[in-house]
Amino acid sequence: MRCQSVQLTAIPTGAATAQNFGVFDAEVDDPGDGQVLVGLRRLGLNAGLAHRLGGKGTAYGPGIGVGDVPASDAVVEVLRSSDQQFVPGDLAVGKSPWCTAAVVDADQLRKIDKAASNEDLNARLTILGHVGLTAYTGMIHVGEVTPEDIVCVSGAAGGVGSCAVQFAKARGATVIGVAGSADKVAMLTDDLGADRAINRHAGPAVDLLRAAAPEGIDLYYDNVGGEQLEAALDVLNFGGRVVICGAVSGGSGSGGPANFRNVIYQEITIRGFTVTAHEDLRERFESEVGRWLREDKVRSIHTVFDGINRVPEAFESLLSGTSSGRVIVSVPSQRE
Ligand SMILES: NC(=O)c1ccc[n+]([C@@H]2O[C@H](COP(=O)([O-])OP(=O)(O)OC[C@H]3O[C@@H](n4cnc5c(N)ncnc54)[C@H](OP(=O)(O)O)[C@@H]3O)[C@@H](O)[C@H]2O)c1
Known part of the structure; x- marks a missing residue:
């Protein structure tokens, strides 16, 4: 399957800007046993990743060099599955490369409600994440x-x-x-x-x-x-x-x-x-905060950029502080 990926094209000399990244076409393999092919729906960017560009790794991941595709928290949609826990159409949260589609290990994903609304998908990377x-x-x-x-x-x-x-x-x-x-x-x-x-x-x-x-x-x-x-x-x-x-x-x-x-x-x-x-608190957390969200007592604080080609611009805005809350890139469903 063809996908689009965002790669580091130049190591930043100061704060990273959109010009340090490029968007390229790529090919994704079929999923092997225990793996799923997922389409990206939401990508949640994090400023800490900037420390790894052209440098050494940190506790949160390896160093990122020219030609590498970074990875961040994401909401993904299963397109093809070679794992019995997932069927096409399932939604899940986990780490995804900055690609419109990728093969990931099923045990690295956590399934979420299939009927999640657009706002729910954003909240999964913020207040419900x-x-x-x-x-x-x-x-x-x-x-x-x-x-x-x-x-x-x-x-x-x-x-x-x-x-x-x-x-x-x-x-x-x-x-x-x-x-x-x-x-x-x-x-x-x-x-x-x-x-x-x-x-x-x-x-x-x-x-x-x-x-x-x-x-x-x-x-x-x-x-x-x-x-x-x-x-x-x-x-x-x-x-x-x-x-x-x-x-x-x-x-x-x-x-x-x-x-x-x-x-x-x-x-x-x-x-x-x-x-x-405190993983044991997750069920209580999702139930209580989910109720507060429905009752408009709490809200997800985020800025959304539409389309994978806006990841470089979104990352720059995160670092320059021009957006509020979590910076999220939204990608449309790729299910036929
Ligand atoms: N214990 C855990 O399990 C756990 C889990 C996740 C995160 N954390 C920690 O929780 C903290 C918040 O994480 P986050 O993701 O919310 O980070 P964040 O969005 O970057 O927020 C941290 C805030 O700290 C403020 N800040 C930065 N430097 C400061 C300074 N020198 N003095 C006072 N305030 C300063 C900044 O706000 P202003 O400039 O607006 O003041 C910044 O918005 C971090 O320390 C993170 O490591 C802990």
Whole structure:
């Protein structure tokens, strides 16, 4: 079968741009035993992939050289199957190369509802996908958020943070989001329902958080570490809780927060988690978040580009921050 694939054509010298990629015709083989031939329906791009272009691999995959076809999270549709779990027309999520069609191992795919709407397909890469399950695990299972809680979320406009804000709101809590621009702050309050939002560039983190939470906070959901974590440890109420999801700022590494003793004085509980250890929560997560989506209590935050030939442009927009939420490329069904 013929397909179109997106390859790296030149190693970026600075930030990657659309010119570093090209779209080419290619041939896909028939699936072998235990494999399926899938057509791409949605491709979810991730900025972390930029670190692998022309360089070494990271924990998320190998280095990507000239002529290579990168791979990302995707929703795919089975076109031909040599595996008893799948029949043509099945929809699934998994990793797919940046190609309109590919042969993949069936055990790397997770089947989803065949009747999924266009919006459902996008949500499978956002609020109902990996970032959604991460936020659900951290906010609902580890953080045990309650309607009485005043919650602060750092990195609140990012993939995980935007879900964490919405899940805390859906459970009735008061939510303060921290983000890095005026546009993101507006999105937090206007689109995601946050009660208050902080632009982290507007002053010292602790002053901004104190002003936004004069009554203190009960639960801090941390995506970034560093200065934001330190500010939260100053503003948390007695018996407060901290959920450590990530540390993108790199600032809460070996040294730890200077005010760590507040954990003693304020009887603060700090708990980290790894989403892959909580696969058992997936059914409950899909059921509860699926219901919130149907009730319009939560939404998928994404920007869609139509067509595989727009992958290079979509990737550039992801890196330059000109799109909001997850950047998704949509490809029409290839079933006759
Ligand atoms: N524990 C787990 O199982 C698990 C699973 C998945 C992801 N994670 C972690 O969760 C975190 C969020 O992931 P994501 O996919 O949502 O990432 P993301 O979309 O890139 O969001 C991270 C946000 O952090 C903010 N940020 C970046 N540098 C910062 C700094 N120096 N200080 C303060 N804020 C900064 C940025 O927002 P602003 O510029 O708007 O502030 C960015 O939007 C990451 O640390 C990731 O590693 C953990």
